[in-house]
Amino acid sequence: MEYVKQLSLKKTIMFYLLIALTISFFTSAWIVSTAERVQYNVWFQYIDKEKYDDLVIQDEKENGVSVDIPRPSSYVMSDTDHFISETCDFLTTWTPLILSTLCSGLAVVVFYNKKLKTPIKILEDSSHEIACNNLDFQIKYDYEDEMGRLCTSFEHMRDQLQINNKYMWKMIEEQKNLKAAIAHDLRSPLAILKGYHEMLIEFIPQDKIDKEKLNEMILSCDRQTDRLLLFIDKMRQLSSLEDRKVDYEEVNTVELIKQLKATADILADPKNIEIEISSKSGIPSSFQADLAVIYEVYENLISNAIRYAAKKIVISIMFTNSMLQIKVCDDGTGFKTDNNDLITNAYYHDNSADDLNHFGLGLYISKILCEKHGGKICIEKDLNIGASVKAEFLIH
Structure with missing residues (x-):
């Protein structure tokens, strides 16, 4: 029956109807045949048996077939035999229609209970939960028919609504x-x-x-x-x-690394901070990305690192799984917390003295730009170094 469970709705209803009509056909044939035998036995009581035997013998010799028993008049038969004869007439006439209708109806009921009742109940309950603003549930229906695909689509819709809802509340909280x-x-x-x-x-x-x-x-x-x-x-x-769009362009990897090194040297020169930049082997010669977004995020990370670095900043450039990763580490005091969301909030400061030096918007802006570019900002805490921030960008 597992095969039937995975059939489409159209094939399933045809399968059930075929079984129902097959059962009704053979059952009707048996009932009609039985009714005819009973009726002939009743009629046989009211005929001249010797005359009938002569007719049968003569007809079999001439035509090779038997002679039907003639229907006696209703006035001749007793009330009981007349009732039995009429009942047999009714059965032979209407049994095929009645049985095929009943079996087809039963097939439809079985089809509804097996293929429609459960998913409809699931969808009704899910609609009610969504109407009550409850998205913390899962729509699960294991069959792979049309109703299964509908439930899967409904689950995708619920999941997207939940994501959008969380994003909306996050935006409201960020606005506050x-x-x-x-x-x-x-x-x-x-x-x-x-x-x-x-x-x-x-x-x-x-x-x-x-x-x-x-x-x-x-x-x-x-x-x-x-x-x-x-x-x-x-x-x-x-x-x-929020309105800024990502415009992909061809980026030369070697030129990008040179520009990143030059930018870091210029920004770090007034504080006499050493800059070390490295890239992993196997990097592509070029890729598609929004260079302006990469530069803006990079400058924010470098500016933060220069503000807190003691003597040295290490920059690592990596390419993994269609992602460009730029990691900036300084040898300063590092972050007081490893809460990624807190550090990348707007106006975050590690201490009140920072209020007069900067607004605490660099990492927040970088987070938004990275997310728009299909990536993210990661804060890494290492006891051996100061602050370590990694920016990821989706590239093509």
């Missing part, structure tokens, strides 16, 4: 964190500007502030204003990330 972080990052420069403003209002009219101090306060206000303008630019960059 972003708003809180914006308020936090705006508060510091605004508080400094307000403090200087109050001091100027209080001391300038009384001529209690010297020119050197005044110049220092003006320069500090200018720095805080630049910080606010930079913050606005970062916010504009964040808002455009």
Whole structure:
């Protein structure tokens, strides 16, 4: 029966109907044959047996066939024999139709119970769960017929809804964190500007502030204003990330490595940090990727590494399973946590002193760009080194 379970709905209903009609055919033939014999036995009681025997002998000699027993008049037969004869007439006339209808109906019922009832119940229950915003379940139906494929498609839809739902809640949570972080990052420069403003209002009219101090306060206000303008630019960059598309182009691997080395040397030169870059053997000579995305993520990783490195930064370039991997390691203090999601959140800082140095958006922007390029950002914790961040990009 396992073979029948895997048949399509069309083949299954034809199979059940064929069995039902075969059973009804042979059963009808047996009932009709039995009814005719019973009816002939009843009629035989009301004929002239000697005359009938002569007719049978004569007909067999002439034609080679037997003579049918003639139907006696209903007035001649007893009530019981007449009822039996009429019942036999009914059976011989209607048995094939009645049995074929009943067997076909039974075949349809069996077909429904075997092939439709369970998957329909599964789909109804699943629809109810989805309508109640519950996506934490699994739609499982083992048959490979049309209903099995429908249940599989429904499971794919549920799974995608769950992914989209989680993504939506993640975006809502990130928006909440972003708003809180914006308020936090705006508060510091605004508080400094307000403090200087109050001091100027209080001391300038009384001529209690010297020119050197005044110049220092003006320069500090200018720095805080630049910080606010930079913050606005970062916010504009964040808002455009969701609409950014990945444009694949031909990338020469050797030229890419040269550019990455040159970029790291230029950025690290002011702090006199040593740069070491290496690539694994067996790398392709060229590949398809969005070079602008790779450079932007790389610059964010290098900038973070330079900020915390003591003396040296090691850069590794690898190609594995259609993925370009760029790993940047520094010899600084490393991250205080190994929570990948926390570190790549917007406005994440390891300590409060970082608030005045940078906004904590580099890894967050890099994470979004890597995901758009089919990859991800991985934070690796190693006791022998400082921070280790790996960016992955899907390439063709």
